[in-house]
Amino acid sequence: MVLHxxxxxxxxxxxxxxxxxxxxxxxxxxxxxGLHRQLASMKKNLFDQGYLDEQFYQLEELQDESSxxxxxxxxxxxxxxxxxxxxxxxxxxxxxxxxxHRLDKFLHRLKGSASSIGAAKMKNECTxxxxxxxxxxxDGCLRSFQKVKNDHTxxxxxxxxxxxxxxxxxxxxxxxxxxx
Amino acid sequence: MNExxxxxxxxxxxxxxxxxxxxxxxxxxxxxxxxFPAGLxxxxxxxxxxxxxxxxxxxxxxxxxxxxxxxxxTALSMLRERKGWFDLVLSDVYMPDMDGFKLLERxxxxxDLPVIMMSADDHKDVVMKGVTHGAVDxxxxxxxxxxxxxxxxxxxxKKRFELKELEHSGSLExxxxxxxxxxxxxxxxxxxxxxxxxxxxxxxxKKEGKEEDEQDVDEQADPSQTKKPRVVWSSExxxxxxxxxxxxxxxxxxxxxILELMKVAGLTRENVASHLQKYRLYLRRLSVPQHQxxxxxxxxxxxxxxxxxxxxxxxxxxxxxxVSGQLLPQNLSALSSGSRRVTNTGLRMPVxxxxxxxxxxxxxxTRSASVQQMNRGLGYFSGFSNSMESRQLGQxxxxxxxxxxxxxxxxEEISGLLNLPSPQTTRSSLPGGISxxxxxxxxxxxxxxxxxxxxxxxxxxxxHGQPFxxxxxxxxxxxxxxxLSSKFGHQISPNDxxxxxxxxxxxxxxxxxxxxxxxxxxxxxxxxxxxxxxHDSCLTESAAxxxxxxxxxxxxxxxxxxxxxxxxxxxxxxTDLSNCNIYSELRQNKTxxxxxxxxxxxxxxxxxxxxxxxxxxxxxxxxxxxxxxxxIQDESSRNTCTVRKEILSVTTEIEHEKIECVAQCNSTIxxxxxxxxxxxxxxxxxxxxxxxxxxxxxxxxxxxxQQQEGIGQDDPEFFDAYSLENIPM
Numbered sequence: 001m002v003l004h005x006x007x008x009x010x011x012x013x014x015x016x017x018x019x020x021x022x023x024x025x026x027x028x029x030x031x032x033x034g035l036h037r038q039l040a041s042m043k044k045n046l047f048d049q050g051y052l053d054e055q056f057y058q059l060e061e062l063q064d065e066s067s068x069x070x071x072x073x074x075x076x077x078x079x080x081x082x083x084x085x086x087x088x089x090x091x092x093x094x095x096x097x098x099x100x101h102r103l104d105k106f107l108h109r110l111k112g113s114a115s116s117i118g119a120a121k122m123k124n125e126c127t128x129x130x131x132x133x134x135x136x137x138x139d140g141c142l143r144s145f146q147k148v149k150n151d152h153t154x155x156x157x158x159x160x161x162x163x164x165x166x167x168x169x170x171x172x173x174x175x176x177x178x179x180x
Numbered sequence: 181m182n183e184x185x186x187x188x189x190x191x192x193x194x195x196x197x198x199x200x201x202x203x204x205x206x207x208x209x210x211x212x213x214x215x216f217p218a219g220l221x222x223x224x225x226x227x228x229x230x231x232x233x234x235x236x237x238x239x240x241x242x243x244x245x246x247x248x249x250x251x252x253x254t255a256l257s258m259l260r261e262r263k264g265w266f267d268l269v270l271s272d273v274y275m276p277d278m279d280g281f282k283l284l285e286r287x288x289x290x291x292d293l294p295v296i297m298m299s300a301d302d303h304k305d306v307v308m309k310g311v312t313h314g315a316v317d318x319x320x321x322x323x324x325x326x327x328x329x330x331x332x333x334x335x336x337x338k339k340r341f342e343l344k345e346l347e348h349s350g351s352l353e354x355x356x357x358x359x360x361x362x363x364x365x366x367x368x369x370x371x372x373x374x375x376x377x378x379x380x381x382x383x384x385x386k387k388e389g390k391e392e393d394e395q396d397v398d399e400q401a402d403p404s405q406t407k408k409p410r411v412v413w414s415s416e417x418x419x420x421x422x423x424x425x426x427x428x429x430x431x432x433x434x435x436x437x438i439l440e441l442m443k444v445a446g447l448t449r450e451n452v453a454s455h456l457q458k459y460r461l462y463l464r465r466l467s468v469p470q471h472q473x474x475x476x477x478x479x480x481x482x483x484x485x486x487x488x489x490x491x492x493x494x495x496x497x498x499x500x501x502x503v504s505g506q507l508l509p510q511n512l513s514a515l516s517s518g519s520r521r522v523t524n525t526g527l528r529m530p531v532x533x534x535x536x537x538x539x540x541x542x543x544x545x546t547r548s549a550s551v552q553q554m555n556r557g558l559g560y561f562s563g564f565s566n567s568m569e570s571r572q573l574g575q576x577x578x579x580x581x582x583x584x585x586x587x588x589x590x591x592e593e594i595s596g597l598l599n600l601p602s603p604q605t606t607r608s609s610l611p612g613g614i615s616x617x618x619x620x621x622x623x624x625x626x627x628x629x630x631x632x633x634x635x636x637x638x639x640x641x642x643x644h645g646q647p648f649x650x651x652x653x654x655x656x657x658x659x660x661x662x663x664l665s666s667k668f669g670h671q672i673s674p675n676d677x678x679x680x681x682x683x684x685x686x687x688x689x690x691x692x693x694x695x696x697x698x699x700x701x702x703x704x705x706x707x708x709x710x711x712x713x714x715h716d717s718c719l720t721e722s723a724a725x726x727x728x729x730x731x732x733x734x735x736x737x738x739x740x741x742x743x744x745x746x747x748x749x750x751x752x753x754x755t756d757l758s759n760c761n762i763y764s765e766l767r768q769n770k771t772x773x774x775x776x777x778x779x780x781x782x783x784x785x786x787x788x789x790x791x792x793x794x795x796x797x798x799x800x801x802x803x804x805x806x807x808x809x810x811x812i813q814d815e816s817s818r819n820t821c822t823v824r825k826e827i828l829s830v831t832t833e834i835e836h837e838k839i840e841c842v843a844q845c846n847s848t849i850x851x852x853x854x855x856x857x858x859x860x861x862x863x864x865x866x867x868x869x870x871x872x873x874x875x876x877x878x879x880x881x882x883x884x885x886q887q888q889e890g891i892g893q894d895d896p897e898f899f900d901a902y903s904l905e906n907i908p909m
Contacts, residue, residue, distance in 0.1 A: 055322045062237045062325075070237060078230045108274055112300035113230040115322040 035169045042162050051155050055118030072163050078117050079156050085110045086149060093142060100136050107133060110148075121151045217332030218243035221265060225255040225283070226272040226298070231321065235270070235298075238325040244332075252278035259291050266293060267335045273299035273306065281313045285465070288314045289458055294334040298323060348448045413455055420444065421455060430463065 046052045063070040085106055092103040111126035125148045132140035222244045226232045232248055239246045247266070249255040252275050259266060269287055273280035284295045297310040300321040310318040316334040319327055413421070424441035425433040435453040442452070 055324075058238075058322075058324055059234065062234070062241060067237065074230060074233055077233060081229055105274065108300060109228055112272075112321050113228050115300055116228075116231045116234050118322070 035165060039162070039165045039169055042158070042165065046158055046162065049121075051119065051121050051151070051158060053118045053120035055115065055120075057118075059117060072166070074117060075159050075163060078113055078119075079159075082110060082113055082152060085113070086152065089145060093138075093145060098136075098138060100133050103141070104130060104133050119151075119155055122148060122155060125151055217335075220244045220332050220335065221267045222246050222331070223255060223259065223266045223269045224248045224271075225252060225269065225275070225280075226250060227275045227277075228272065231272070231298075231323075235323055235328070238323065238328050239270075241325060242329050251275070252280070252283045256283065256286060259287060259293070263291070266291075268331060269293050269295045270331070271295060271297060273297050273301065273310070281309060284310070284313045284315055285461065289462060294338050296331060296334065345448060345450045345454070348450055417442075417444065417447075418455075421452070421459070425456070425459065430460075 043052075047056075059071050059074055067073075089103060089106045089110070092099060092106060107126055107130045111123055111130065114122040114126060125144060129141060129144040129148060132144050222239055224232065224236055224239065224246055225248075226235065227250050229250065232250055236246050236248050247258065249258060252271070255269070255271070259269070271280050271283055275283075280297060280299075284297065287293050287295050294316040295314070296317040296319060297315040298319045298321055299306065302320045307318045316338070317327075317331070420442045421438065424438045427441060428434070428437055433456065435449045435456055438456065439447060439449050439452045
């Protein structure tokens with residue numbers, strides 16, 4: 001917090017200069033820097049809390065002029081797919097008799113997607129869930145899956161916020177965003 | 181979801197640099213970009229959309245030319261369609277429709293492309309499995325971009341390895357031989373092969389010299405200079421190989437001895453060794469039943485397009501089939517001949533002619549006659565008739581040949597026939613060229629093994645217990661046909677074979693008719709068809725695609741030919757017809773030794789040789805039923821005779837129809853039942869359909885031809901799978 005404030009102060013102090021340097025024709029520059037910071041902190045938060053890992057950086061690296069919304073597209077795709085996967089898993093866990101083999105297939109796939117976008121918490125929980133599944137520990141599976149669902153929901157929310165902010169910040173900040 | 185990216189270099193977002201440098205060659209294997217590895221053509225297969233998108237983007241960033249696919253079946257068909265287009269394949273391990281390792285194997289055998297596996301699973305045993313199945317690399321998800329930047333090394337390494345092999349074998353001679361073969365292939369209408377081969381060679385050379393910025397133009401002009409082309413396992417060569425292996429006994433076959441027996445100048449022990457390895461894998465696969473159901477179907481169709489597989493596969497399968505006796509001799513012959521170069525449209529016709537011939541005759545003599553006719557007609561298979569002659573199959577060989585050409589879906593069919601009663605059928609239906617191929621191949625291989633062992637007796641009943649004196653007509657598919665047939669001929673003593681085949685067929689088709697089984701295998705063994713009344717079951721099975729005719733062939737010796745014809749008809753549709761015919765024949769003559777081995781005969785149509793319907797069915801079934809190979813099983817009820825006739829007409833139709841017409845033909849292919857055209861996998865399904873429709877209308881042949889031509893491209897692959905040349909670069 002403190003850090004932010006001070007940086008805010010610094011930023012504001014430097015603001016005119018910055019604007020000047022960056023051909024601050026953008027009126028939203030000032031806002032942008034604020035947003036930028038916000039974005040940065042949000043991101044940092046996600047990483048610190050373990051929701052995201054470095055794979056996410058890989059995604060960001062892939063984004064460029066020719067595919068300016070890559071990260072957003074991928075994240076959206078992921079949540080859409082994973083929701084479906086999770087519904088399948090849910091169903092598989094409900095049905096009697098439990099088909100652990102089939103369940104494992106779903107889990108494997110979910111884990112793969114999660115790891116591809118860098119959803120660390122989800123991935124780890126999926127791994128645990130798979131272990132329960134291989135032991136055919138239904139109870140363990142159910143508990144673990146619940147955690148996966150929670151992680152999924154939280155991550156979704158956080159990433160949505162992040163992406164929203166990202167959109168606001170605009171392309172100008174993309175470069176700096178990565179840096180900060 | 182199948183997301184297909186336009187492979188044209190220009191279409192890929194990032195790979196602009198590479199695409200601009202080399203004008204894409206639409207025919208086969210596009211131009212080689214000058215800034216290697218930029219423009220490397222990668223096929224990405226992953227069922228997870230998120231991963232697919234991410235990795236695709238990463239590959240684009242590496243300036244590769246990416247084509248994506250979320251389904252293994254589609255991937256295989258794409259690979260078969262565009263022979264020589266892709267340089268590398270990146271595939272996920274766990275996919276819903278097919279096991280990634282299976283895909284890996286297939287690709288390795290058919291196209292010989294480097295394959296990199298990916299998975300979130302990092303357990304050692306899984307990674308080990310990847311390695312043992314031949315993956316050149318294994319990446320753990322989440323995949324980062326860094327390792328992707330280096331995947332081109334696998335392509336280069338592979339090519340260098342192949343070149344080295346060539347060097348060892350007396351490069352100059354080999355080069356000459358290669359170019360000769362190419363030329364021959366070209367002359368024979370094997371456009372695809374030669375084109376592809378040439379292209380590959382050029383590409384390969386280009387790749388090799390990429391670093392040095394060689395001129396593409398020069399290389400293309402002079403195929404035999406500089407880099408030594410890798411060994412192209414043409415059907416003749418393969419036939420020789422299989423002969424040698426069978427002579428020695430599959431267990432005792434060592435590269436050195438095989439090499440000695442083959443007496444092929446310029447061939448090295450290494451070439452033989454690697455080929456043997458593949459062959460073994462193929463045989464092993466043949467003995468695994470039912471797996472291929474799914475796969476085969478789609479693949480078979482793909483196969484069709486690429487008869488290439490037919491060629492090689494045929495060779496293999498037929499042999500294998502023949503050997504194992506699974507294939508009805510007739511089938512085998514039919515298959516082999518048909519499949520071999522179905523793509524060579526030219527062949528088709530002859531086959532059909534032969535078929536007619538077959539119909540007329542019924543004894544082996546007739547068969548042989550027809551076969552011979554077919555052979556003649558086919559011209560293509562000139563090689564193999566000789567060997568065949570010597571063997572019992574002799575006659576059948578001839579028949580087979582034509583069939584072989586008929587794009588026997590050798591692999592599939594045969595395998596279908598041979599191994600699985602039912603699964604095989606599906607396999608045989610191999611609509612996709614590839615699947616057939618594979619099946620065929622495996623069948624053949626398997627067969628050959630079997631043949632050696634003569635497990636025929638067990639299968640005996642399947643084959644209607646046909647004594648099938650004819651022996652193994654397994655004329656190997658296409659080129660192999662002769663080899664195969666001969667091989668089989670030996671291997672499968674008529675009775676044995678038939679039983680063997682029948683046994684197989686039983687598996688395959690589980691149809692009442694042994695012939696049915698054969699159908700599956702017959703792709704490779706058109707002969708088998710002839711020889712016996714075709715174990716209908718066999719025939720139908722493999723024939724599904726091939727044999728509409730086959731079924732008919734089954735009945736009489738001639739039927740065998742028919743099958744061959746049908747089998748060979750790479751016409752997607754046609755093959756079915758032939759198969760059908762064969763089946764019918766098979767059915768009738770239990771004794772048919774369908775050495776369907778010719779399964780390779782890429783009868784695309786899943787030869788469903790619905791024995792039953794034989795003729796009528798073919799038309800429709802072929803197309804429609806790509807996967808109706810099973811239908812062939814019905815054969816028993818069908819009379820092969822009728823089938824035959826129809827087949828003939830069909831084949832002719834098919835031939836004429838040629839793909840263009842095919843469209844119209846609409847799948848009325850007679851082979852309703854057996855032709856299991858795996859429509860989905862077959863890229864030319866519509867061709868098939870058309871073909872089949874015509875079956876009755878006698879355009880089948882035409883169509884088949886057309887298809888073949890259209891598909892043509894793939895044809896060369898037959899051996900490509902085995903030949904290293906295929907590395908599309």
